[in-house]
Structure formats: C-alpha cells, structure tokens
Amino acid sequence: MQTPNKILWIAAGNQENESLVSLFSSLVKQVPWNCTNLLITNAANWRTFYGETYKVTVDKEEDHSLVARYRQVVLAAYHENVLEDADIIVTGGMTAVMLIYMLTHGSSGIKLRNKPIVYVSPKVPEKEVAEFPIEGYEESMFWWMVGNMPNVHAVVLDNDTEYEMADKKLFRVCPNSNKKIRRLVLWKYEPLDGLPEKADKVVWSGRWNSIKKPDIATRIMAVLSGRGIDVEFFIPTISGSKRRSLTHIKETFQRVYVGLDSQEYRKEAGNAKVLLITSEVEGQPLGYLELLELGVVPVIRKRPWMKTFMGEGWPLVYTNEGEAVELCIEAMRTMINIWP
Amino acid sequence: MQNRLKARYNKDPNFTNLIAGIWEEYVAGDYNHDYSLDVKGRGAF
Numbered sequence: 001m002q003t004p005n006k007i008l009w010i011a012a013g014n015q016e017n018e019s020l021v022s023l024f025s026s027l028v029k030q031v032p033w034n035c036t037n038l039l040i041t042n043a044a045n046w047r048t049f050y051g052e053t054y055k056v057t058v059d060k061e062e063d064h065s066l067v068a069r070y071r072q073v074v075l076a077a078y079h080e081n082v083l084e085d086a087d088i089i090v091t092g093g094m095t096a097v098m099l100i101y102m103l104t105h106g107s108s109g110i111k112l113r114n115k116p117i118v119y120v121s122p123k124v125p126e127k128e129v130a131e132f133p134i135e136g137y138e139e140s141m142f143w144w145m146v147g148n149m150p151n152v153h154a155v156v157l158d159n160d161t162e163y164e165m166a167d168k169k170l171f172r173v174c175p176n177s178n179k180k181i182r183r184l185v186l187w188k189y190e191p192l193d194g195l196p197e198k199a200d201k202v203v204w205s206g207r208w209n210s211i212k213k214p215d216i217a218t219r220i221m222a223v224l225s226g227r228g229i230d231v232e233f234f235i236p237t238i239s240g241s242k243r244r245s246l247t248h249i250k251e252t253f254q255r256v257y258v259g260l261d262s263q264e265y266r267k268e269a270g271n272a273k274v275l276l277i278t279s280e281v282e283g284q285p286l287g288y289l290e291l292l293e294l295g296v297v298p299v300i301r302k303r304p305w306m307k308t309f310m311g312e313g314w315p316l317v318y319t320n321e322g323e324a325v326e327l328c329i330e331a332m333r334t335m336i337n338i339w340p
Numbered sequence: 341m342q343n344r345l346k347a348r349y350n351k352d353p354n355f356t357n358l359i360a361g362i363w364e365e366y367v368a369g370d371y372n373h374d375y376s377l378d379v380k381g382r383g384a385f
Contacts (some may be wrong), residue, residue, distance in 0.1 A: 002367055030355040088363065116366045118359070150369060153362055158351065182358055189349040191342065292345055311348050 004087035006036040009051075010077060010096045011043060012058075012069040018043030019207065020092040022236075023122055025049045026186065026286070027090075038086070040077045042069060045237060054080065070095035078103060083112055090118045094125070094142040097152060101145060119146070120155045120184065123211075123281045124165045140173050146181075147174025155182045157283025160308040186284045195295040196271040201230035202328050203272040203296070205265075205287050206279065208238055208246065213278040216301070218249060220276060220324045225253065229329070234260065234269050236287070262290075270294035273332045276324065281305050299327045 009028065011020040021041055025048045028037050037051030042058040056076045058069050070093040077083045089100060097119050104112040125139065146154045147170055154170070156162045166181045202224055206212035221231040232255040238246065243258075250256050257268060265287075269275075275291050277300045282288070288309075292298060299316045300306045301324070306317065316331055318324040 001364070004363060027355045030353065030359075032356045032360050088359070088366075090359075116362050118362060151366065155358065183354075184358060185351045185354045187349055188352055189342075189345045191346070289345075289349070292341070295342070297341060308348070311344055314344070 003033045004035050006038060006082075006086045007031060007088045007090060008077065008082055008086035009037065009039045009041075009049070010070075010073060010089065010091035010093065011039065011041040012066065012073040012093055012096070013041070013043040018045060020122055021045050021049060022286075023092070023120070023186075024090070027120070035087075038082055040073055040080075040082065042073055054082070066093070067095045071099065074099040074103075086115060088116045088118065090120060092120055092122060094119065094139065097145060098142060101149075101152075114151055116151050116153065118153045118155060121162070121166070122157060122283050124156055124162050124169070139169070143169050143173040146170055147177035147179050153179075153182060155184050158183045158185045159283050159305055161304045162283050165304075184284075187286055187289050189293065192293065196267075198273050198295070199230065199271050200332055201232060201272045202274040202276055202299075202332070203232045203234060203269045203291070204276045204278070205234040205269060205291065206236075208235055211280045213280055213301070216278045216321065217276060218252070220278075220321050220328070222252065223321070223325045224328055227325075227329070229332070231255070232269065232272070233257065234265060236260075266290060266294060270296065272296050274299055274328050276328060277301060277306070279303070279305075282309065285309075297331045299324060299331055 009024045011018060011024055013020060018041070021039070021043045022045065024039060028050050031037060038054060039046060039049040039051060040054045040056060042056045046053045046055050056073050058072045074096050083089070083100065083103065091097060097117055100117055104114065145152045154166060156166045163181060163183055170177065170179070170181060202221065204217045204221060206214070208214050225231050231253060233249070233253060235256070235258045237259050246256065260268060269291055273296065275288060275296045275298045277288060277298050279285070279301070280303060282305050288298065297316065298310065299318065300310065300314065302317050302319045316327050318327050
C-alpha cells in the first residue's frame with residue numbers, strides 16, 4: 001500500500017516552552033513509516049522534536065493571540081510549500097485546520113491537494129480556555145468541519161471529561177454526523193522494580209502560565225512552608241519575560257527548579273511524598289504521571305478533568321486553599337495507608 | 341494508589357494505530373467530497 005512521504009506537524013504557541021511541541025515530540029517516535037517529519041512552530045522548545053524543524057519567528061508587535069500565531073505559522077508553511085508537499089497534517093490548532101481548509105477549498109484560487117488533517121487536542125477548549133476570543137461561532141465552524149469533512153479528524157487525550165466535551169460539541173453542531181472523536185492513549189502504567197526513598201516534601205510541577213494556576217499553588221505552598229514543610233517547584237522552561245515574574249517566587253521559596261531534563265526531574269521530584277496539582281484542565285498529563293509512577297501522591301484541585309485522572313472516589317481532592325494545605329499534610333502523614 | 345494507576349492506565353499507547361488507521365482510510369476512501377461550505381447555511385454552524 002502507498003505510504004506517506006511527509007508528515008507536517010504544526011504547533012503554534014507562545015515563545016516559552018509549548019506543551020504541544022513536547023506532545024508532538026513524543027508522538028513522532030510512534031509514526032509507523034519511514035517518512036520525513038517536519039515540525040513548523042514558533043515555540044521555543046522546538047529542538048526537542050525528533051525530525052526536521054522549521055522555526056517561525058512570530059511578529060510580536062502584531063498580535064499576541066493564538067489565532068494570530070497560528071495564522072503566521074500556517075502561512076509560513078504555505079510559503080515554504082510544505083502545506084502542499086505534506087501527505088498528512090497534524091496540528092493542535094483549530095485555527096490551523098480552518099486556515100488549511102480555506103487554502104484548500106476556498107475561492108482564493110489557491111488549490112492544495114486533499115490530505116488527512118488530524119487535530120490533536122491536548123485540552124478541549126472550554127470556558128475561559130477557548131482558542132477563539134469570540135465564543136461560539138468560529139469554534140462551531142471547526143466542529144462542523146470535523147463532522148462533515150472526511151479528511152478532518154479530531155483526537156482528544158484519553159480522558160472521559162475531555163472526550164465527552166468534544167463529543168458534545170460535535171453532536172451539537174452535527175447531530176447527524178457519523179464521524180467519531182478519537183482517543184489518544186499516551187501512557188501505560190508499568191510497575192517499577194523499586195521506588196525512591198521518600199522525603200517529607202510537597203512538590204508542584206508545570207509551566208508558569210495561567211491554566212496551571214501557579215498563583216493558587218504559591219499561596220498553598222507558602223502556608224505549607226510556614227508550617228515547616230519542605231516545598232519545591234519544578235518548571236520545565238520559562239521565557240525571558242516570565243522569568244522576571246519568578247524573581248519574587250525565588251525570593252519566597254528556596255527551591256525553584258527551572259529546565260531540568262526528564263531524568264533530573266524524576267530524580268529531584270520523584271522522592272517527594274506529595275504532588276500538589278492546581279491545573280484548570282489537563283488531558284493525560286505526562287509530567288504528573290511520571291511522578292505518580294514513582295509513588296508521589298497527588299492532592300488535586302477539584303476540576304472536571306480530574307475525575308478520570310485518578311478515577312472516581314480519589315480521597316485527596318480539595319475545593320479551597322485551606323483544604324489543600326490540610327490534605328497535603330494528611331497525605332504526608334498517612335501515605336503509607338494510601339500506597340499501594 | 342498504584343492499583344488505581346494500574347486500573348486506569350492499562351491501555352497501550354495507540355498513536356501508531358491511530359495515524360495508520362487514518363491514512364488507510366484516506367488511501368481507500370472517496371475523497372471526491374464536495375467541500376464547499378454552503379455560505380447561505382451559515383446559521384447551521
């Protein structure tokens with residue numbers, strides 16, 4: 001059977017580490033064909049991608065929105081002729097899917113050939129996390145495309161909440177479509193031979209952006225620290241501008257790690273007893289799962305996505321910061337009962 | 341906790357099959373679809 005020659009991965013983001021690039025870097029290793037993989041991105045961590053890369057510098061002066069960033073990245077791909085050249089396009093942007101549609105089937109006179117377009121969503125846009133600043137119309141159009149176009153596919157990470165949300169959005173726009181949302185499994189639990197010796201400490205891990213809710217984390221960690229508990233922050237990478245906002249965090253907390261590689265992260269954070277999770281939304285968060293595998297117990301902020309993360313009935317779920325503090329302390333004292 | 345992880349995360353990563361399935365569908369499929377959006381039908385979105 002004919003196999004693809006080139007897969008194009010489109011990931012627009014901000015200038016700091018972009019989790020979509022990390023996700024694509026892990027997926028590209030699972031591509032079953034010996035073909036060219038080309039990442040086109042403006043994100044700073046493009047070097048982690050195993051394949052060819054084309055780094056786009058997005059004009060910051062113009063517009064900071066994700067829509068604008070995707071517009072610039074997709075147009076760069078068009079100008080470099082890689083949109084036409086690719087046999088499969090994988091992207092995490094609804095905007096990218098819609099732009100490719102316009103370039104392929106619009107009335108502009110540009111004619112790209114048909115190919116599968118795979119939208120991989122690390123997080124289905126929801127209220128306050130939407131890709132489009134104007135709620136409603138544009139996103140509905142995206143789901144209309146998924147429902148009606150044979151070559152457009154929507155994939156969500158294997159999380160019931162995310163799947164149900166995407167399925168509902170698709171059904172609302174295309175009730176008669178027989179297209180199905182696909183689920184992407186990233187991680188399988190494999191019991192380790194031994195677990196690290198545990199230290200009495202609470203860790204927080206994630207990029208320093210509003211969806212991860214670092215503001216909530218700093219308040220909880222400050223109280224824990226005031227009660228004499230060791231607390232540590234792990235941030236994969238951070239842009240120059242946000243680095244400045246870390247200055248006072250570093251003054252308040254002694255241990256703030258930035259940019260550790262995976263091995264160092266597992267070593268430094270994996271011996272903690274508790275992982276404090278504040279995220280607004282996650283699909284299948286590998287950074288957390290890596291620590292859980294090492295026996296770090298998660299204390300989780302109550303949000304819809306966490307139901308599938310640890311399954312129903314996980315006892316360490318908080319709704320306010322005071323409760324989070326108490327649960328972290330309780331988890332440290334009683335983890336012997338929670339684990340295994 | 342490890343039992344929970346085992347129960348919840350007991351599926352193999354599936355991107356290989358997922359992308360291969362999409363490609364096979366594309367190669368075998370009828371892609372002579374009319375992709376033109378019906379502009380008059382915008383209210384349907």
